[in-house]
Amino acid sequence: MQKKTSLKDIAQVVGVSTALVSYVLNNKKENRISKEVAKRIRQVAKDLNYQPNQIAKSLKTSRTRTLGLIVADIANPFFATLARYIEDEADKHNYTVIFASSDENPDKCQKLITTLLNRQVDGLILAPPAGVESQVIDLQKKGIPLVLVDRYFPDIRTSYVALNNFQAMYTAVDHLAKAGYRRVGMITLDTDLYHITERTRGYLAALQDNNLTTRRSWLKPIGPSNLPAEVARTLQAFTTGPQPVEAVLFASNLIAMAGLKAIKSLSVAVPNELAVVCFDETDTYGLFDTPLTYIRQPVQELGQLAVSVLLNTLAVPGQITQVNLDGQLIGQASTQPVSILLPD
Amino acid sequence: MQKKTSLKDIAQVVGVSTALVSYVLNNKKENRISKEVAKRIRQVAKDLNYQPNQIAKSLKTSRTRTLGLIVADIANPFFATLARYIEDEADKHNYTVIFASSDENPDKCQKLITTLLNRQVDGLILAPPAGVESQVIDLQKKGIPLVLVDRYFPDIRTSYVALNNFQAMYTAVDHLAKAGYRRVGMITLDTDLYHITERTRGYLAALQDNNLTTRRSWLKPIGPSNLPAEVARTLQAFTTGPQPVEAVLFASNLIAMAGLKAIKSLSVAVPNELAVVCFDETDTYGLFDTPLTYIRQPVQELGQLAVSVLLNTLAVPGQITQVNLDGQLIGQASTQPVSILLPD
DNA sequence: TTTTTTAGTTTAAACGATTAAACTATTTTA
DNA sequence: TAAAATAGTTTAATCGTTTAAACTAAAAAA
Numbered sequence: 001m002q003k004k005t006s007l008k009d010i011a012q013v014v015g016v017s018t019a020l021v022s023y024v025l026n027n028k029k030e031n032r033i034s035k036e037v038a039k040r041i042r043q044v045a046k047d048l049n050y051q052p053n054q055i056a057k058s059l060k061t062s063r064t065r066t067l068g069l070i071v072a073d074i075a076n077p078f079f080a081t082l083a084r085y086i087e088d089e090a091d092k093h094n095y096t097v098i099f100a101s102s103d104e105n106p107d108k109c110q111k112l113i114t115t116l117l118n119r120q121v122d123g124l125i126l127a128p129p130a131g132v133e134s135q136v137i138d139l140q141k142k143g144i145p146l147v148l149v150d151r152y153f154p155d156i157r158t159s160y161v162a163l164n165n166f167q168a169m170y171t172a173v174d175h176l177a178k179a180g181y182r183r184v185g186m187i188t189l190d191t192d193l194y195h196i197t198e199r200t201r202g203y204l205a206a207l208q209d210n211n212l213t214t215r216r217s218w219l220k221p222i223g224p225s226n227l228p229a230e231v232a233r234t235l236q237a238f239t240t241g242p243q244p245v246e247a248v249l250f251a252s253n254l255i256a257m258a259g260l261k262a263i264k265s266l267s268v269a270v271p272n273e274l275a276v277v278c279f280d281e282t283d284t285y286g287l288f289d290t291p292l293t294y295i296r297q298p299v300q301e302l303g304q305l306a307v308s309v310l311l312n313t314l315a316v317p318g319q320i321t322q323v324n325l326d327g328q329l330i331g332q333a334s335t336q337p338v339s340i341l342l343p344d
Numbered sequence: 345m346q347k348k349t350s351l352k353d354i355a356q357v358v359g360v361s362t363a364l365v366s367y368v369l370n371n372k373k374e375n376r377i378s379k380e381v382a383k384r385i386r387q388v389a390k391d392l393n394y395q396p397n398q399i400a401k402s403l404k405t406s407r408t409r410t411l412g413l414i415v416a417d418i419a420n421p422f423f424a425t426l427a428r429y430i431e432d433e434a435d436k437h438n439y440t441v442i443f444a445s446s447d448e449n450p451d452k453c454q455k456l457i458t459t460l461l462n463r464q465v466d467g468l469i470l471a472p473p474a475g476v477e478s479q480v481i482d483l484q485k486k487g488i489p490l491v492l493v494d495r496y497f498p499d500i501r502t503s504y505v506a507l508n509n510f511q512a513m514y515t516a517v518d519h520l521a522k523a524g525y526r527r528v529g530m531i532t533l534d535t536d537l538y539h540i541t542e543r544t545r546g547y548l549a550a551l552q553d554n555n556l557t558t559r560r561s562w563l564k565p566i567g568p569s570n571l572p573a574e575v576a577r578t579l580q581a582f583t584t585g586p587q588p589v590e591a592v593l594f595a596s597n598l599i600a601m602a603g604l605k606a607i608k609s610l611s612v613a614v615p616n617e618l619a620v621v622c623f624d625e626t627d628t629y630g631l632f633d634t635p636l637t638y639i640r641q642p643v644q645e646l647g648q649l650a651v652s653v654l655l656n657t658l659a660v661p662g663q664i665t666q667v668n669l670d671g672q673l674i675g676q677a678s679t680q681p682v683s684i685l686l687p688d
Numbered sequence: 689t690t691t692t693t694t695a696g697t698t699t700a701a702a703c704g705a706t707t708a709a710a711c712t713a714t715t716t717t718a
Numbered sequence: 719t720a721a722a723a724t725a726g727t728t729t730a731a732t733c734g735t736t737t738a739a740a741c742t743a744a745a746a747a748a
Contacts, residue, residue, distance in 0.1 A: 257630075404736045
């Protein structure tokens with residue numbers, strides 16, 4: 001690898017000290033430096049195609065202009081999209097992003113945090129898996145600038161940018177109730193993660209407020225292993241028997257994906273036999289037979305705000321900002337009012 | 345931010361020089377160092393929760409154990425999946441990854457390369473947009489370890505890991521021909537990117553080898569702007585008129601997505617009215633009415649090989665490795681043999 | 689006993705930047 | 719004319735590591 005030009009090289013060519021070169025190229029002490037020397041320095045820097053060594057800079061300034069991003073899985077479209085918006089927003093402020101996937105695994109998360117901190121990232125954007133409360137507290141104690149995104153822990157006072165999950169699910173159930181559906185089921189993830197339990201809470205609250213029946217068997221949490229099969233089994237149970245569910249909510253994009261496939265293979269008619277509400281937006285939904293009602297997360301805002309909140313924390317350490325954004329219900333044919341459902 | 349412990353801190357506590365601490369913690373000169381001192385140093389390092397400052401380390405060793413990854417768009421499922429495999433493989437070798445999206449824009453690509461190089465990444469994994477040949481040559485000249493992935497330039501001698509796109513598309517067309525389809529169209533991207541033109545070449549070669557008609561109008565390149573509408577328009581044209589196309593190939597995942605949606609909204613029956621072959625695998629395809637035939641890219645191998653080829657280049661500079669992996673045709677109902685097509 | 693070898697450790701320079709403080713020469717003020 | 723202010727530049731320390739070379743004391747060889 002051909003050696004890159006350093007401040008020293010420029011200094012040598014121009015015949016000045018490296019300090020002066022540094023001052024000129026960083027526009028410091030402008031009023032003190034002679035125009036001509038400054039001009040020559042800039043010219044030589046350009047000629048030699050000088051690019052500052054960020055590593056050296058970082059060592060001195062202890063700022064790397066790098067952010068660490070830990071999500072559950074960068075291959076998950078939700079996180080991939082989020083990552084993209086984070087990347088763009090970071091780039092706007094001349095920051096780069098190192099990303100890593102925790103696989104919802106606390107140990108892996110801890111390892112990633114350590115790795116990122118050793119690389120001296122200026123701050124962390126974290127979509128924390130369940131069970132990392134202590135890690136987050138630890139980061140706070142160390143004073144590491146941090147913002148949680150998508151998920152957060154209500155009992156720990158951190159900055160976060162997340163969806164108002166309660167509202168989102170409440171709105172969806174409310175929508176179903178208003179459309180005339182009475183027996184409403186939900187398939188969710190079997191996890192303690194607050195953003196998921198909030199969705200459950202929203203579901204239950206909206207059922208109650210609309211005087212709809214709540215049944216234990218209509219609320220089905222699914223473990224992460226063998227998710228598609230479990231979802232299929234649940235839908236089978238939901239749609240058969242004497243009192244089948246009339247509408248179902250899928251509490252995450254992965255569940256929605258599995259659910260829609262199951263609905264296809266079970267040949268359940270949507271919405272006539274079963275109304276459907278999905279979580280998250282993916283262009284995938286466009287391939288389903290019936291246009292799908294779904295809860296749209298403001299992914300762009302989530303990403304942008306996560307970055308700006310974090311950069312803010314860098315500027316004003318210790319400041320805590322907590323943001324809950326509302327989801328938007330996109331009503332489509334999969335939750336058509338019962339009254340105008342076409343006969344089979 | 346509470347100050348982290350440094351080598352100096354450990355040295356002070358133990359009462360030795362930083363050099364010795366460094367030697368111990370890096371297991372250098374093992375035979376020279378007294379067991380007891382080594383033990384004490386390790387103990388104190390643990391007690392003080394010492395984490396080496398990678399920045400300082402990097403400055404000295406001029407290796408950052410960081411790789412730069414530039415793809416077209418990290419939000420595109422293909423690249424998101426690829427990125428995930430790259431992340432995992434890099435992590436296996438204790439490397440981290442900085443990612444960035446070029447949006448198929450040469451200027452942005454150049455900017456990203458510069459940024460990544462300033463951060464002193466040890467090497468670059470690049471899915472280059474069209475028109476960055478000069479940038480790649482420049483990187484080669486500078487001796488920057490580099491591997492192209494997914495795409496490459498046949499006229500530039502670089503390491504790369506890519507699909508055998510000619511073979512992939514050839515196989516698909518061959519499959520259609522063997523299944524009895526005669527009038528075969530393809531919708532592709534309007535670009536000079538070699539991996540895409542190779543798909544076209546495979547398409548044409550297979551048509552010829554199977555004595556099938558080649559028609560200019562059956563091969564439709566689509567520009568990136570307003571892609572879905574253009575794809576829909578093309579499909580409309582393909583399926584109407586006196587001599588409609590019997591089968592269509594979608595030359596990328598984005599085109600496939602748009603194409604499938606259009607097929608739905610045009611109510612074209614698959615495969616009875618139109619057989620379909622898609623490029624890339626996504627679980628999206630599971631929602632389509634007919635199980636889809638598609639060309640599966642070995643994304644995991646692509647990602648893993650990209651990393652290992654790059655790490656190899658780091659070890660043995662100047663070594664060029666070029667890998668073309670075969671795609672796999674997954675034959676399903678959307679290309680059922682004409683002879684057993686159900687009557688409408 | 690003197691010299692050589694070996695073991696164990698320290699010294700000090702270096703990586704490439706930043707920046708407070710010092711320095712020199714010139715100009716202004718008193 | 720001496721003192722003070724200003725302009726323009728350099729010196730040198732520093733960030734946290736690594737590592738060749740130097741050093742010292744004890745052990746082994748002559």
